[in-house]
Amino acid sequence: MSQFIKSSQDVALAVALALTLLTACGAAQAKDLPYVDLSQRESLPAVAQAEVIPLRLAVAAVISPKGTFESYSALATYLSEKLNRPVELVQRRTYAETNDLVESGEVDVAFVCSSAYVIGQREFGMALLVAPQVNGETVYHSWLIVPVNSPAQTMTDLRGKTFAFTDPWSNSGRMYPTVLVKEMGETPETFFSRTFFTYSHDDAIRAIANGVADGAAVDSLVYQYLVAREPWLGEQTKIIQRSPPFGIPPVVTSPHLRPQARAELQNILLEMANDPAGRKALKMLDIDRFVLVEDTIYDSVRDLESQVGLFELK
Amino acid sequence: MRMKVNRLSGLSPAARRFLNRFWAVAGAVSVRTKILGIVLALVLILGVGVTFQVRTTLRAALSHNLQEQGVSITRDVAARSVDLLLVHDLYGVYQLLQDTLLNNKDVRYAFVVSPEGEVLAHTFGERFPSALIAVNTVPSTDRYHLQKIATEEGVIWDFAVPIFDGRAGVVRMGLSEDAMQATLTGVTGQLLLTTIGVSIVGVAAAIFLTWLITRPVLALVDVTKFVARGDLSRQAPHWANDEIGLLSDSFNAMIKDLAATQTKSKAYNAELIRRNRELAALNIVAQTVSQQQDLHDMLESALRCVLDLMHMQAGWIVLLEAGGGKRQLACSIGLPEAIARQEAEQGLLNCQCRRVVDEKTTLLITPLQETCPVYQLRLKNQQIVNGHVAVPLISKSQVSGTLNITCSHDNCFSDEDLQLLGAIGQQLGVAVENARLWREIRQKERARGQLLEKIITAQEEERKRIARELHDGTSQALTSLKVGLKIFEGLESAQEIQQHLAGMRDIVAETLDTVHDLALELRPSVLDDLGLAAALERYAAKFPGRYPGLTIDLHCDLPDRLPMPVETTLYRIVQEAMTNAARHSGGHTLSVLLTHRNGRVQAIIEDDGHGFDPEAARRDGNSVGLHSMAERVELLGGSLNIESNADGATVYVEVPV
Numbered sequence: 001m002s003q004f005i006k007s008s009q010d011v012a013l014a015v016a017l018a019l020t021l022l023t024a025c026g027a028a029q030a031k032d033l034p035y036v037d038l039s040q041r042e043s044l045p046a047v048a049q050a051e052v053i054p055l056r057l058a059v060a061a062v063i064s065p066k067g068t069f070e071s072y073s074a075l076a077t078y079l080s081e082k083l084n085r086p087v088e089l090v091q092r093r094t095y096a097e098t099n100d101l102v103e104s105g106e107v108d109v110a111f112v113c114s115s116a117y118v119i120g121q122r123e124f125g126m127a128l129l130v131a132p133q134v135n136g137e138t139v140y141h142s143w144l145i146v147p148v149n150s151p152a153q154t155m156t157d158l159r160g161k162t163f164a165f166t167d168p169w170s171n172s173g174r175m176y177p178t179v180l181v182k183e184m185g186e187t188p189e190t191f192f193s194r195t196f197f198t199y200s201h202d203d204a205i206r207a208i209a210n211g212v213a214d215g216a217a218v219d220s221l222v223y224q225y226l227v228a229r230e231p232w233l234g235e236q237t238k239i240i241q242r243s244p245p246f247g248i249p250p251v252v253t254s255p256h257l258r259p260q261a262r263a264e265l266q267n268i269l270l271e272m273a274n275d276p277a278g279r280k281a282l283k284m285l286d287i288d289r290f291v292l293v294e295d296t297i298y299d300s301v302r303d304l305e306s307q308v309g310l311f312e313l314k
Numbered sequence: 315m316r317m318k319v320n321r322l323s324g325l326s327p328a329a330r331r332f333l334n335r336f337w338a339v340a341g342a343v344s345v346r347t348k349i350l351g352i353v354l355a356l357v358l359i360l361g362v363g364v365t366f367q368v369r370t371t372l373r374a375a376l377s378h379n380l381q382e383q384g385v386s387i388t389r390d391v392a393a394r395s396v397d398l399l400l401v402h403d404l405y406g407v408y409q410l411l412q413d414t415l416l417n418n419k420d421v422r423y424a425f426v427v428s429p430e431g432e433v434l435a436h437t438f439g440e441r442f443p444s445a446l447i448a449v450n451t452v453p454s455t456d457r458y459h460l461q462k463i464a465t466e467e468g469v470i471w472d473f474a475v476p477i478f479d480g481r482a483g484v485v486r487m488g489l490s491e492d493a494m495q496a497t498l499t500g501v502t503g504q505l506l507l508t509t510i511g512v513s514i515v516g517v518a519a520a521i522f523l524t525w526l527i528t529r530p531v532l533a534l535v536d537v538t539k540f541v542a543r544g545d546l547s548r549q550a551p552h553w554a555n556d557e558i559g560l561l562s563d564s565f566n567a568m569i570k571d572l573a574a575t576q577t578k579s580k581a582y583n584a585e586l587i588r589r590n591r592e593l594a595a596l597n598i599v600a601q602t603v604s605q606q607q608d609l610h611d612m613l614e615s616a617l618r619c620v621l622d623l624m625h626m627q628a629g630w631i632v633l634l635e636a637g638g639g640k641r642q643l644a645c646s647i648g649l650p651e652a653i654a655r656q657e658a659e660q661g662l663l664n665c666q667c668r669r670v671v672d673e674k675t676t677l678l679i680t681p682l683q684e685t686c687p688v689y690q691l692r693l694k695n696q697q698i699v700n701g702h703v704a705v706p707l708i709s710k711s712q713v714s715g716t717l718n719i720t721c722s723h724d725n726c727f728s729d730e731d732l733q734l735l736g737a738i739g740q741q742l743g744v745a746v747e748n749a750r751l752w753r754e755i756r757q758k759e760r761a762r763g764q765l766l767e768k769i770i771t772a773q774e775e776e777r778k779r780i781a782r783e784l785h786d787g788t789s790q791a792l793t794s795l796k797v798g799l800k801i802f803e804g805l806e807s808a809q810e811i812q813q814h815l816a817g818m819r820d821i822v823a824e825t826l827d828t829v830h831d832l833a834l835e836l837r838p839s840v841l842d843d844l845g846l847a848a849a850l851e852r853y854a855a856k857f858p859g860r861y862p863g864l865t866i867d868l869h870c871d872l873p874d875r876l877p878m879p880v881e882t883t884l885y886r887i888v889q890e891a892m893t894n895a896a897r898h899s900g901g902h903t904l905s906v907l908l909t910h911r912n913g914r915v916q917a918i919i920e921d922d923g924h925g926f927d928p929e930a931a932r933r934d935g936n937s938v939g940l941h942s943m944a945e946r947v948e949l950l951g952g953s954l955n956i957e958s959n960a961d962g963a964t965v966y967v968e969v970p971v
Contacts, residue, residue, distance in 0.1 A: 033464040034461070035465070
C-alpha cells in the first residue's frame with residue numbers, strides 16, 4: 001500500500017514535470033482583420049433617381065433571362081447610343097408580367113410573344129411597333145421536340161409522358177401543343193402524366209436534351225438560334241412535328257409611350273440594318289432586320305388563342 | 315560535479331546553470347520517478363505534438379473546406395440568382411438567400427449588391443450593417459474574393475462572387491468560423507482526452523515497468539543490506555535472464571564466495587580458538603604439572619585443572635604399573651574414595667575402559683554398564699553419572715594410566731574436547747613417565763651412594779683382609795724367616811743348617827703361595843693372559859676350597875677372547891653372584907653357564923638355595939652386590955634380571971659384544 005502511495009506521489013511529481021511542457025503550447029492568435037460591427041445596422045438608403053430617365057426595354061422570357069441579357073445587351077447599347085439616353089433592359093419571368101409592365105407604362109418598349117401581343121393588343125391596346133425579319137420571313141413555327149432516342153413520332157406517342165411547357169401565355173410553347181391535345185379530345189392534365197413550365201424556350205430545349213421531359217413544343221426561331229450556338233442540343237433532341245406558320249413575335253410599345261418617342265424608336269429600329277453597328281447588334285439576335293408588319297399576320301395566333309381560351313391560360 | 319561542469323564547458327553559463335539545476339532535481343528523485351517522468355513526458359510530448367500537428371493540419375483542412383464551401387455556396391447562389399436578378403425577382407433572390415442561410419449552418423449572412431452598389435436583397439432583416447458593403451469587393455473577372463473580417467461575433471469569412479460577370483451585381487456571403495472552431499476545439503479536446511487517457515495507461519504501464527525493473531534491483535538492494543549486516547544466507551532472486559539477472563547471479567556468486575570465505579575464516583578462527591584453548595589448557599596443565607614434584611600431587615592438581623577446564627564435577631586417575639600389571643588409583647575428585655578405588659581396580663578389567671589401554675585412544679563410554687561402580691552415581695551437584703570419558707596417559711607408546719571424567723549425558727564432550735583431553739593425556743603420560751623416571755633416578759642415586767659407601771667399606775675390608783693376610787700370613791712367615799735367619803747365626807753344623815734351610819724353604823714356599831693367592835684374588839693375571847673362560851675355570855676350581863660342600867658346575871661356551879671390559883665385567887659379576895650364592899643361598903649346587911650368541915654374551919648363575927626377594931633387596935639398599943652387578947651391566951648396555959623362588963634364584967645377565 002505504501003508502495004502504491006509512493007507510486008502515486010511519483011506520478012504526481014512526474015505529471016507536474018511533464019505538464020510544464022504543455023504551457024508552451026498556448027494558442028494566442030493575433031488578428032489583424034478589418035472590423036465590422038454587424039449589430040450597427042441602418043435602413044438601406046433609397047435608390048437615387050437617375051438624372052436621365054432611361055428608355056426601359058422589356059424582353060419577354062422567350063429565352064432564359066441570362067440568354068436574353070446576353071443577346072439583347074448589344075441592342076440595348078445600340079439604342080442607347082442612338083437615343084443618347086440610357087436603355088434599361090428589363091426582364092420578367094412570365095409573359096403576363098411583361099404585359100403588365102407594358103400596360104402600366106413601366107416599360108416603354110418590349111419584345112413580346114405573338115400570343116402576348118394578341119392578348120395585350122386586345123386587353124389594353126398594346127401597340128405593334130416593328131417585327132423582326134428572320135431569314136427573310138416574319139413567321140415562325142412551333143416545333144414539337146423529343147429526346148433524340150425517343151420512339152415518339154407524333155404527339156399521340158407522348159401520352160402518359162412528361163411534357164414541358166414554356167410560358168403559360170406562349171403561343172408556340174403552350175397554346176399550340178394544348179390545341180394538339182385538345183384535338184385528340186383530351187386535356188394536357190389528362191393526356192400527360194405530368195406537365196411543368198420552364199418559362200423560357202431554351203430551358204425547354206435543355207429539359208428535353210437532358211431527358212428531364214419527354215416532350216416540349218418550342219419556338220422554331222429559338223431552337224435554331226440555340227442549336228447554332230450549342231450544337232449538342234441539336235444532337236440530343238429531334239423534331240417530330242412542325243406547326244403551321246404564325247406571325248413572328250413583334251416589338252411593341254406601351255400605350256403610354258409618347259408618339260414622338262415611338263416614332264424615333266421605330267425609325268432607329270427600321271434603320272438598324274443599314275448601320276454597321278446596328279447590323280452587329282442584329283447579328284447578336286440572329287435577326288435580318290426590323291420591318292413593319294400588318295397586325296393581320298397574328299390572326300392565326302388569335303385563332304389558336306381562341307381555341308385554347310384565355311381564361312384557361314390564367 | 316567538477317567533471318560535469320567541465321563537460322558542459324561548451325555551454326553558456328545560463329544553460330549550464332539550468333542543466334545543473336535540472337540535474338540537481340532529476341538526479342535526486344528515484345529511478346521509479348525518473349522512468350515515470352520519462353514515460354509521462356514522452357506521452358505528453360507525443361500527445362501534445364500530435365494534438366498540435368492534428369490541430370494545425372485540421373485547421374488547414376477545415377479552412378480549405380470552409381473556403382471551398384464558401385466559394386461553392388456563394389458561386390451557387392450567384393449562379394442561381396442571375397435569372398432572378400435579370401427578371402428583377404428580388405423576392406426570389408431574398409428567398410434564395412434565406413434558403414441558403416437556412417440550409418447552411420456556417421452561413422452567417424448573405425446579401426446581393428447591384429452593380430450600382432445598391433443592396434438588392436439581404437438576410438439581416440429590416441436593417442442592414444452598411445459598413446459591410448465596402449469591406450469586400452471583387453473584380454468582375456475574378457471567380458471570387460475572400461476577405462476575413464473581425465466582428466463582434468467572431469471572425470467571419472466574407473466571400474464576394476460577381477453575378478453574371480458582375481453585370482447582375484455581386485453576391486456576398488459571410489461564413490462563420492464557429493463551426494470550424496467548434497470542430498477544432500472538439501477534436502483538440504478529444505485528442506487531449508486521448509492523451510490524458512494514454513498518459514494514464516502510460517503511467518500504469520510505467521508503474522508496472524518500473525515495478526518490473528526496480529523489483530529485482532530493490533530485491534538486490536535488500537540482499538546487499540543483509541549482506542552488509544553479515545547475513546550471507548540471502549540470495550538475490552533471479553527474475554529474468556537480463557542484465558539485472560546477470561547482476562543478481564554475479565552477486566549471488568559473490569555472496570557464495572564470501573560465505574565460503576567466511577565459513578573458512580570461521581572454521582579457521584574456531585580452529586585457532588580451539589588450538590588456543592587447547593594450548594592454554596595444555597599450558598595450565600603443564601604449569602600445574604611442573605609446579606608439583608610429587609606424582610600424586612601433580613596428578614591431583616592436573617585432574618582438578620582438567621575438571622575446571624571441562625566444567626566437570628568428578629574424575630579420577632588410574633596408574634598402571636610398568637608391564638601392564640597392577641592398577642592403582644592415583645587420585646580422585648568429586649567421587650567417594652571407595653568407589654574411585656573400586657573403579658580403578660575393576661574398571662580396566664571388565665569395563666570398556668580396557669579398550670582405552672589396548673587401543674591407546676580416548677573413549678567416551680556411555681551409557682555405562684550397570685556393573686560399573688560409578689553407574690547412576692549422584693554427584694554433589696545432583697547430576698547423575700551416565701558415562702565417563704577415559705583418556706589414556708601415553709608416553710613412548712606405553713599407556714601408563716587413564717584419566718577419567720564423569721558426565722551426565724551423551725553430549726558432554728565435543729570431539730575437540732576429546733582431542734584436547736587426548737593431548738592432556740599425552741602430557742600427563744609424559745609427566746607420569748618423568749615422575750617415574752625421576753623416582754627411579756633418585757633410587758639409583760641412593761643406591762649409588764650406598765654402593766660408593768660399600769665400595770669404600772669393601773676397599774677397607776679388602777685392605778684389612780690384605781693387611782690381615784700380610785700380617786697373619788706373610789708377616790708371620792717373614793718373622794719366622796727372620797727368626798730362622800737369627801737361628802742361622804747360631805748354627806754351626808751343616809746338618810743343622812741343612813735341616814734349618816729346608817724348614818725355611820718350606821716357610822718361603824708357603825708365604826709365596828699365600829702372596830700368589832692374594833695377588834690372584836686381587837686381579838687374576840690369567841684373565842689378562844688366557845681370557846674369561848680360563849679365569850673363571852681357575853676361579854671355580856679354587857671355589858670349593860673356600861666354600862666346602864658346594865658343587866660348582868661351570869660351562870663356558872665362549873670365543874677365545876672377548877673385549878677386556880666385557881671379560882672383566884662378566885668375571886666380576888659371575889664372581890659376585892657366585893660369592894652371594896655361596897654365602898647367602900644355603901644351596902649345594904651352583905650352576906654357571908656362559909654362552910655367546912648373536913653378538914651377545916649371556917651368563918646364567920643358578921643356585922638351588924632358598925631364594926630371596928630381589929626387589930626388596932634392591933630397595934633395601936644394603937645389597938651393594940646387586941647394585942654393583944646392575945651398574946656394571948648397565949655400563950656395558952646390557953641387562954640384568956633376577957628371578958627367585960623357594961627353589962632357588964637365577965641371575966640372568968646379557969651383555970652386547
